[in-house]
Amino acid sequence: MKTIKPFLVLFLFSVFACTKDGSTSLDRPNIIYILADDLGYGELGVYGQKLIETPNIDALAKNGIKFTQHYSGAPVCAPARCMLLTGMHTGHAPIRGNDEWASRGAVWNLDSMAANPNLEGQRPLPDSISTIAQLLKENGYATGIVGKWGLGAPLTNSIPNTKGFDMFCGYNCQRMAHTYYPPHLWKNREKLVLNNKIVPLNSNLAEGADANDPKSYTDFTLNDYAPDIMHQEALKFIIENKDTPFFLYYASPVPHVPLQAKEKWVKYYQEKFGNEEPYTGNSYYPNRTPNATYAAMISYLDEQVGEIVATLKEEGTYENTLIIFTSDNGPTYTGGVNPEYFESAQPFEPQYGRGKGFVYEGGIRVPMVASWPGHIKAGTVSDHISVFYDVMATIADILNVEAPKQSDGLSFLPALLGEANPPEHDYLYWEFPEYKGQQAIRKGDWKAIRQDIKGGNLAIELYNLKTDLTEQHNIAAEHPEIIKEMEAIFIKEHTVPAINKFKMAALGD
Incomplete structure (x- = not known):
């Protein structure tokens, strides 16, 4: 890790030594890292999106910093999360792709997964690999994760609670996250059973159903919407830990397909976009108004970001909280999503071969905005080149400790703070x-x-x-x-x- 300049150490001490009212109850900032799933570089208003409305995320950039050259560590889910949490790049990391561990059996069958947790989850991280949550926990932080894990099955050595997180609520398994109405989530080490029937993955409309009739889609809007449940646990975590430094990893499954969104937002975009062709393909689930539903998912996530900020303000912790918002990779092109319609990766190409799953810019360059009142200058735009595996080094820099030796990253804290000529990767x-x-x-x-x-x-x-x-x-x-x-x-x-x-x-x- 680079050596911190003496004047920066003094500055950081003054930043972390007191809160807005001058108290010293929090000597280090809270950190909330919000990771969207398959959100393209061009799908936020602050990055030029014209059709989808994201006022709360845009406000983070307006009140903080927008990065124009930030990269995911990989072009798909599991390895991107591995790079983020371990600080390793894919030439060194243990998880370099999505691996559904199919040798275990019927890993794509929701009924089988619901009955047997041994069929859930992806390959585990080795015990020898540490995470940013462990680093923060060792330095006095309460640590929580809501959302999608994807780095170890429920009964393995690699679940959130063994990798540094005090609290976990969400999907252990990426495949289970292919429905927003799953039969269960996980709350720490226990199943949280939901009031949803099991609808097989990749199900389509009933034979002979009218694709333009909303009643044909009733199997795909059930009772317990997983993002709602996880979001409430996140807000609860913020409130319960307001008197101690905390780290919240908000690993939202949104807007990864299937196209399943809250009715309020779907209706809003149906009125905005007008009539459209239903999606009745053979991947994920069908949807009557796919463009409206996709936009609804992103605006719903934006609404959740706004509620996080509002909760921080209500609890008096907003001034001492660093919020980072980004995405795990470029936009998808399947399951009814139309990235060309939304110009989802603009100015880059979003289609198959150039978006998600590929190492061209459309697949790995992602939005990143950060807000830290009083410390990040409002309205800043940075062309500093950074990447997911820099987060470990950045957090270590904030804590003024050494990053684990496994880290391939370089701290972007100087770029956050507006320091001239921040250190750059070769x-x-x-x-x-x-x-x-x-x-x-x-x-x-x-x-x-x-x-x-x-x-x-x-x-x-x-x-x-x-x-x-x-x-x-x-x-x-x-x-x-x-x-x-x-x-x-x-x-x-x-x-x-x-x-x-x-x-x-x-x-x-």
Whole structure:
């Protein structure tokens, strides 16, 4: 970790030593990290979205800072969360892709998962890998997570409560999160049974049903809406821990499909968008007004952000709370979502091959806004290049402690505080063994990409993001010296993964 400059140490001491009223009950800031799921770079008003309304998230940026060059650690759910929580990049981390651990049995069957927790969840983190929650807990923080975990099945050694979180309420399993009306959630180590019947994943309309009749969709709007339940637990956590420093990881499943949203918001966007073609595809669940429902999901999440801020203010902890809002990867293109309609990754391309699941900018560049009253200058826009695996180092910097040795990150605290010329990475690195196998490097304005590695391809595409932001012109042939440099980085940063599914033979695994 970098050494903190003496004047910054004095500044941080003065920041953390007292609250707004001059008391010293909180000597370190609360931290709320809100992670949306599959929210594209262009799906917030502050990032240019024209159709979906996000006033509360936009207000965080207005009162704080907006980052234009922030990256996820991976282009899909589980590895992105692993990079975030461990501070490791995908060349070093244990979880490098989504792994549903299918050898256990019927892992995609909701009835089977509801009956047998051994069929829930994804591959676990090893005991030797620590998380940001453990770092904060060791330094006196109350720690909580609501939302989606995805880093270890319920009966494994890797659940939130064994990885540093005092409180957990949400989905242990990413597959269970493919319905917003699940049969159960988890509250710490116990099942929280919900009043929802089981509707098999990927179910469609009943045979002969009228796709334009709202009654045809009754199986897909049930009783207990999981995001409501998790959100109330988050607000409760904030209230219960108002007198101690706390860390809340708000890992929302929204707006990941299926398209299931609150009626209030769906009606609002139905009126705004007018008639549209129903979605009756064969992935996730059908929806009568898919565009209205997708927009409704994002505005619902925005409403939840507003309620978090309001609760902080009511409890007198807002002034001493750092709030970060971001997304785990780029927008999806399946399940009825139309990213072209919303320009979801603007100015980048959102479609299959360029959005979620891919290491082009549309798949890994994500929005990030942060608010910290009195410490982050309101209305700031930063082009500082940062990435998920920097969060561990940033939190360590806030605490003025050393980050764990496993960390590949670099603190962006100086960028948050508006310090001139904050330290920068020499380069960022990604590898992703899914979607035929990919690698990427961001070094200054250069972006190097490998695709179809599992097919034996090691050719490197090269783009200059300064002149070709949307990666349209591969100029590898014109810069052999840069290609040689990128090849060396690809070799240096890749280690052989412990899990066979994540191995790529062409890289020597």
